[in-house]
Amino acid sequence: MTPEAPSGRERESSASFRQRSFARAAVLLALLAPVLAHASMFSGDTLDAVANGLAWFVLVAIPPAAIVAFLYVHILPEKIAEQRHHPNKHAIKVLCILSLFFGGMLWPFAWLWAYTRPVIHRAVYGTEKHEDHHMEVGAKALTGELNPEEIEHLRAELKVMASRAPLEPRLKKLLDDLDALGSMPAGGGRSTTGGKA
16 A cells, blocks of 8 residues: 655645754754853953043033933924914913923923914904014015015905004004005005115
8 A cells, every 4th residue: 555645734734843843953052052242342441441431422422412402392382483473472482481490391381382273363363473474574575575465465464453453563564564565556666665666
């Protein structure tokens, strides 16, 4: 009687058994082999010099770097409020400073406040932007850097603000200058506002 050939499954299991046995033997040999252990790749005076240099680096360079990184992260809400022209950017700055004295507990509130959309400010004052933003855009309008649609948008926003509350003197002057600019003929000069002729 002839012996039967092993099936495919039996061949796979015997091959995987051999592979596992070989892997176990390799791990056992690696564990039994003597290994020379070294605490460092340096030795003698070189090790002392490297250790001293590393200690001085940790003592001298790391604390100032950590302080700079902490302060940079701490003023991020202020920078975000500046970039977004948040109408309460000065209050957010004060909250960041106060957070330093309260162990950073107020910092998350400053972060959230910097990212919130000031809808209540818009409902009360008619704008979501700080006055500095209007002054910057107004300066561009008076020098001729904005197109007529952008100038009209700025003028309309300032008029809405004026209808809700009295404008600051500098914003009132800007609105008067924009009104004077709008009443000039298309080719007229802008010498009264200090812009291009």
